[in-house]
Amino acid sequence: MCSRRPSRAKYHDWNAPIAAAKTTEKNEPGEVVLKMDNLKKYYQVAANALFGSSGEMKVVKANETLTFEARESETLAIVGESGCGKSTFAKVLMGLETATEGKILLGGKEIQNTPIESRDTRTVADVQMVFQNPFDTLNPSMTVGRQIIRALEIFKFGANDNERRQRMLELLDLVKLPRAFAERMPRQLSGGQKQRVGIARAFAGGAKIVVADEPVSALDVSVQAAVTDLLMDIQREEKTTLLFISHDLSIVRYLSDRVMVMYLGHVVEMGSTDQVFAPPYHPYTEALLSAVPIADTSIEKEHIVLEGDIPSAMNPPSGCPFQTRCRWKSEVGGGLCDKEVPPIRTLADGHQIKCHLADDVLDRMGPVIKIAAE
Ligand SMILES: Nc1ncnc2c1ncn2[C@@H]1O[C@H](COP(=O)(O)OP(=O)(O)O)[C@@H](O)[C@H]1O
Ligand code: SF4
Ligand SMILES: [Mg+2]
Structure with missing residues (x-):
């Protein structure tokens, strides 16, 4: 692991062969783990929300008939301008929204109509997300260790508190944070360190699919490459299916196996x-x-x-x-x-x-x- 991608400059080297990140230790994509079949997500919004209710509703067609498959161990990049529906499909996949039409099959099981609170533990652990902004996603009044243990409890990982604590420390190792960080509060962490905690939580329950929605765009440029590399290293190690949402085509070219381009849903x-x-x-x-x-x-x-x-x-x-x-x-x-x-x-x-x-x-x-x- 580690020294394959020394600097961000490498991402932007168009002379480098495509998917240069995978010239070593490339995993062959395995079985299909996720299938989207004609997925549609329409939002109903009040046509005149600003001026009181005229009762008229308008439809926002955020996702129109998305159909694709993703395999074990592969990185599928999703690109397109802001507003084209990338985050919407991620939210439906996560169960933060439900589909308007179509199917999402996770290992053969339909999940498009099951909101996250009704999903079984395995399904919740299997589909995880690394959010764009780690500042919004960590609880400011809980230590780093506690937040990771909380995720492990939700995933019903481990037989007791000791096992969960041990796993939490291993997850800190995995994201290359010192174990002493378990006792720190989020405000004591830099943006990059917070995103590492976000990554530790996403992978805590052995997720099959991790959706990373612009995972480094809110971070300082100087740490973006290290956090991206970390995410890719863990994805390869764990053979996770990574759906990498990004607007940066040079990074996409560098790290993805396949690319999906979206426009207006x-x-x-x-x-x-x-x-x-x-x-x-x-x-x-x-x-x-x-x-x-x-x-x-x-x-x-x-x-x-x-x-x-x-x-x-x-x-x-x-x-x-x-x-x-x-x-x-x-x-x-x-x-x-x-x-x-x-x-x-x-x-x-x-x-x-x-x-x-x-x-x-x-x-x-x-x-x-x-x-x-x-
Ligand atoms: N909760 C919502 N209610 C109404 N419209 C929404 C909602 N969420 C997103 N949209 C609209 O759906 C479209 C797709 O948005 P989004 O999925 O966030 O795009 P992206 O992530 O590609 O920038 C946009 O037109 C956006 O305004
Ligand atoms: S030529 Fe242009 S406008 Fe016509 S179908 Fe293709 S992308 Fe659309
Ligand atoms: Mg978005």
Whole structure:
């Protein structure tokens, strides 16, 4: 373990091979542990919430028919602009919300309609989350040790207090915090140390699936790489399925096995990291890649302007969700992009895009990021 990723700079090295983090000690993905089948989550909101109730309700289509599988030991990255529905699906998976339609199968068992308080202990322990902001998730009046022991009690881990205390100390070792931290209060910890406690809690009950929702974006830049590395090391060791929600495509390229790109509640592209980071792309993925900041001057990047804002999930466009901003739309005849939601197309084994573009147009797509030596 440990010295594979010495610095954050490595994450941003576009000359490095894809998924460089996995050149050593890579676990082969195992069985399917999670299956999302046409999952929908709509929120009802008062149309006129600010001006008293007119009684009219509007629907926010936060997740539209999400379908994907995740396997043991794999890291699936979920990317897309703010508001595209990433946290919503994580909340439904966790049981913090229930689904509007569709299924979530955890090892064959449907969990989409069971809120967290009605889930059995094993299911609660199996699906855990590392939240974006560790400042909000730790109880300020409980010692670090006590918070971890509390999680172990909820997961019904251990036969007695001694066993739980021992496990708590081992979890501190796992997240590389000194055992003396058991007695500290959250306010005595830095952001990175708090997030380590958050990681210890998430893995405390032997979770099958851990959802990390932008796990380092609230932390100081100087500690982001160390916390990300720690999370990846534990994931590999424990063979956990990690759903890594991030807007940082260079980190995603570096650590994920597969990538799912979301736009306005839809999965618009899904594939292995190599497939998603090379053409043909979904037009939205192409634009996201063009927006990645790259300092290395030997790397050329195509400049694609993503016009306008992301439309409201309360009032999504007709047809393709990306049609209001797509530069490829004119390549599709008959106004199809305005009229019909595209079907999910399979381009190669495991590589899917949701787009009307013909095969020959997709074949013409060049790379957005070009490494000069090639
Ligand atoms: N509790 C809620 N009630 C109403 N709308 C919500 C709620 N939570 C999220 N939304 C809306 O659902 C959409 C998806 O949000 P979210 O899942 O938080 O996106 P992301 O995590 O990708 O930024 C957004 O339009 C957001 O405003
Ligand atoms: S379906 Fe049409 S609008 Fe949507 S991404 Fe494809 S080309 Fe663009
Ligand atoms: Mg979010």
